[in-house]
Amino acid sequence: MVLRSLVVVAVWTVLLHVPTHAELLASTLVPSCPPQCICLSQSQVVCNSATLRGVPAALSPSVMQLSLSRADLRVLRSDAFAHLRQLRRLSLDACNLTRIKPFAFRGLPRLNELYIQHSPLTTVDAFAFAALQNISSIVLTYNKIAQIEGYAFAGTNFIKLISLRNNPIKRILAHAFSGLNDVNQIEFPSGIRSLEPQAFAGLEGVGVLELAYMDLPSLLPDTFFGMTRIGRLALRESDLGVIRAGAFDGLRYVDILEVCNNKIDGVEELSLVRNNSVRTFKVTGNHMLESPEAVVLEVDNIVIRGNHLPCECGRDPLANPLALTQDFADENYCISPLKVRGRSLSSAAGAVCRGEGGGSARARAAVGAGHAARSVYPLAPPRLTLTIATIAFLTNS
Numbered sequence: 346m347v348l349r350s351l352v353v354v355a356v357w358t359v360l361l362h363v364p365t366h367a368e369l370l371a372s373t374l375v376p377s378c379p380p381q382c383i384c385l386s387q388s389q390v391v392c393n394s395a396t397l398r399g400v401p402a403a404l405s406p407s408v409m410q411l412s413l414s415r416a417d418l419r420v421l422r423s424d425a426f427a428h429l430r431q432l433r434r435l436s437l438d439a440c441n442l443t444r445i446k447p448f449a450f451r452g453l454p455r456l457n458e459l460y461i462q463h464s465p466l467t468t469v470d471a472f473a474f475a476a477l478q479n480i481s482s483i484v485l486t487y488n489k490i491a492q493i494e495g496y497a498f499a500g501t502n503f504i505k506l507i508s509l510r511n512n513p514i515k516r517i518l519a520h521a522f523s524g525l526n527d528v529n530q531i532e533f534p535s536g537i538r539s540l541e542p543q544a545f546a547g548l549e550g551v552g553v554l555e556l557a558y559m560d561l562p563s564l565l566p567d568t569f570f571g572m573t574r575i576g577r578l579a580l581r582e583s584d585l586g587v588i589r590a591g592a593f594d595g596l597r598y599v600d601i602l603e604v605c606n607n608k609i610d611g612v613e614e615l616s617l618v619r620n621n622s623v624r625t626f627k628v629t630g631n632h633m634l635e636s637p638e639a640v641v642l643e644v645d646n647i648v649i650r651g652n653h654l655p656c657e658c659g660r661d662p663l664a665n666p667l668a669l670t671q672d673f674a675d676e677n678y679c680i681s682p683l684k685v686r687g688r689s690l691s692s693a694a695g696a697v698c699r700g701e702g703g704g705s706a707r708a709r710a711a712v713g714a715g716h717a718a719r720s721v722y723p724l725a726p727p728r729l730t731l732t733i734a735t736i737a738f739l740t741n742s
């Protein structure tokens with residue numbers, strides 16, 4: 346054993362003394378490492394140099410983990426990593442990316458984690474993240490993404506997480522998620538101002554999809570058209586504006602649909618029919634400035650609780666089209682008129698129009714204060730900050 350080691354050492358010494366052989370060995374055994382990179386091993390390479398322009402071509406095809414953080418990449422062309430088929434983890438943080446061309450990540454069957462954060466990227470182009478099979482996460486937080494084009498993720502499936510947090514996304518365009526299948530969770534940023542009709546068309550199989558802190562003028566017809574198999578779809582903590590007739594048309598197979606803690610200016614029609622196949626529909630903690638005009642809920646379980654709704658003079662609270670649950674009048678509250686605000690619908694029912702005599706001074710004072718309250722509901726779609734102010738105002742009193 347000792348003898349054999351000695352022989353090996355001797356052979357090495359001889360080889361190393363012959364420069365041409367040494368070069369030969371270096372090129373066959375040790376993959377070349379680009380000057381801006383540190384090759385920690387055959388499978389792990391770090392190129393964190395701002396002098397690196399573009400994806401290095403001369404990397405070993407056996408690289409599994411590659412970081413190009415802080416490189417100066419600018420534009421990723423199609424098939425940019427096709428020479429690195431073993432890649433499992435790819436980090437492109439802070440690498441000055443402004444554009445990702447269609448199919449940039451094609452040919453990476455084992456890619457599991459992809460990070461692109463802190464870059465000046467403003468648009469996710471069509472097919473930019475297409476054809477990523479079996480990836481577990483695509484993390485796109487802290488970029489300047491304002492727009493996701495249709496089919497950006499087409500053909501990508503079996504993914505745990507797509508995170509778009511902390512991006513200035515204002516609009517979700519039609520078909521932005523078409524062709525994306527079986528995602529556990531998609532995380533959206535706050536501040537979305539427009540969901541186009543069919544924004545989620547062709548998105549199939551999502552565990553959780555939460556849309557929160559939006560500021561919409563209205564929830565348009567067909568917003569969720571063509572979206573199927575959703576575990577939980579939540580519209581929360583948002584200014585939803587007016588819910589237009591047909592907003593949920595074409596949405597299919599949802600375990601839980603939640604509309605929680607939103608400000609809603611009006612509801613033209615709230616309709617979930619058999620064909621929507623929604624198992625549970627929860628409407629909780631919303632502030633509705635007007636009673637819905639029409640409600641059709643063909644849903645297995647309905648929860649309508651803790652909402653603040655208009656209490657109209659002389660009108661039976663159970664005449665509200667939302668009065669579809671047993672304890673509706675006990676579990677929901679008046680948002681207006683001021684006199685009965687915060688009281689349960691049932692307890693306020695008789696009080697709204699009563700009190701022409703002794704109660705009138707208080708009622709008049711309340712009407713005076715009511716002007717202030719009313720002025721917080723402008724006719725134009727109010728901004729979210731205003732919503733929060735309104736809700737705070739209403740719940741504090």
Ligand SMILES: *[C@@H]1O[C@H](CO)[C@@H](O)[C@H](O)[C@H]1NC(C)=O
Pocket residue numbers: 395416417419441443
């Ligand atoms: C980023 O790219 C722009 C051109 O798109 C270039 O002008 C700038 O110098 C780059 N910045 C860094 C830090 O590489």
Ligand SMILES: *[C@@H]1O[C@H](CO)[C@@H](O)[C@H](O)[C@H]1NC(C)=O
Pocket residue numbers: 454455457479481
């Ligand atoms: C898919 O990813 C999982 C881990 O997330 C891995 O165990 C499996 O081998 C991958 N399948 C293929 C075909 O690469």
Ligand SMILES: *[C@@H]1O[C@H](CO)[C@@H](O)[C@H](O)[C@H]1NC(C)=O
Pocket residue numbers: 595620
């Ligand atoms: C239910 O929806 C599917 C898909 O949107 C459609 O093809 C079908 O005609 C609808 N059925 C009814 C009864 O509306």
